[in-house]
Amino acid sequence: MRLFLTGGTGFIGSHVLAAALAAGHQVLALRRSPASAPVIPLPRQPQWCEGDLLTLAAPQLQGVEVVLHLASAGVSPKQVPWAELVQANVASSLRLLELAAEAEVRRCVVTGTSHEYGNAARRFAAIPPDAPLEPLSAYGASKAAAFQLCCAPSPSSGAWSSSTAASSRPMARASSPATSGPPCGAPPWLGRISP
Known part of the structure; x- marks a missing residue:
């Protein structure tokens, strides 16, 4: 399978990249520069595609079957200004979905964070996928905003065109293999991810 990966030089992204390569997938991975390197050895x-989500163009996604969006700004302990959080975690995520739709990518997976749950996490031993989003940090709020926008229909088309988006809500699990449809009451075009 041909994958496009963002965040492949970060902690989780490096592990996802290594696993995808070990499984034999063809991976096109976005990185800021040749100096950016995964945190673990790769098989x-x-x-590599050098640049960022602002310079990425739809033709670069031609032939990609799945977009895995793991890139994020403001991951703890880094402190990032609001404007950068909104640009990187919200606007760039939506731009990537729009480019994927334009390139006719069949599936997009946008990862989340436990920081989206914030205060709500205190009420659960294991956070369910439909727990309310009550972030306590600017980072968590920006990721929650991205999740909400990814669940909303595209203003231009009413859906994310031919692209199917899926948000990997942290700690989320499908309740059973028979469960179908999107998590959290999201629109029907949003796929369910089961870890």
């Missing part, structure tokens, strides 16, 4: 190198 082989992916095809």
Whole structure:
């Protein structure tokens, strides 16, 4: 399968990248520069795409079957200004979905964070996927905003065109293999992710 990965030089992204390559997938991974490197050794190198989500163009996603969006700004302990959080975690995520739809990518997975749950997490031993989003930090709020916008229909088309988006809500699990449809009362075009 041909994958496009953002965040492949971060902690979680490096592990996802290594696993995808080990499984034999063809991976096109976005990185800011050749100096950006995964935090763990890889079984082989992916095809690297230098730049960021602001410079990415739809033709670069041609032939990609799945977009895995793990890139994020403001991951603890980094402190990032609001404007950068909104640009990186909200606007860039939506732009990536729009580019994927334009390139006719069949599936997009946008990862979340436990920081989205914030105060709500205190009420659960295990956070259910439909727990309310009550972030306690600017980072959590920006990721929650991105999740909410990814669940909303695209203003231009009413849906994310031919692209199917899925949000990997942290700690989320499908209740059973028979469960179908989107999590959290999201629109029907939003797929369910089961870890």
